[in-house]
Amino acid sequence: DQQVKQNSPSLSVQEGRISILNCDYTNSMFDYFLWYKKYPAEGPTFLISISSIKDKNEDGRFTVFLNKSAKHLSLHIVPSQPGDSAVYFCAASARWIGETSGSRLTFGEGTQLTVNP
């Protein structure tokens, strides 16, 4: 049961244009969402996150939008740069309740973004 889905395995955009990466989730208990970027031969790097109490979070060229009713989030990169070419993972978390806790992230399959000069 894939609770976090990124339906586009790849996306290609021109330098300077907007990149929009999409992610859908099914678990209504998720209350925190993250985007990670991964270059080949490196681990994922945290990019930006959003809490379920917000519908938008912006950090420089990166903006994440959350539509809770649609269980959908998206990452906008504008303007896109060739260095943004990487695999982007969407992840979601539902806070644990108990004496011990730890962040349990559920990841999507990833979208390969290619930004062409």
Next chain:
Amino acid sequence: ETGVTQTPRHLVMGMTNKKSLKCEQHLGHNAMYWYKQSAKKPLELMFVYNFKEQTENNSVPSRFSPECPNSSHLFLHLHTLQPEDSALYLCASSQEIDAGSYEQYFGPGTRLTVT
């Protein structure tokens, strides 16, 4: 060293071998994780350690054995693996607080090949 480091970066082992993967975090975090990433599949959480105690074993076969001697170090001991265990193994850490901190920071991974 900064961030999260993992050694070795690449490992080839036979099915009868015993080997260990090592992870060290230099971020002062109190939670550490092992993930497995197979080709064209999402990252799969294997183990979670919070305050050095294992809080989750995500139905991982016993041929994978984690060890967390302190909050900065995490090991994954491997024995009698199968070829389907070949994958990228990623370690991550995070700082857990009452309000919850969900950003996990990843190491570069160990590319494991089982022959």
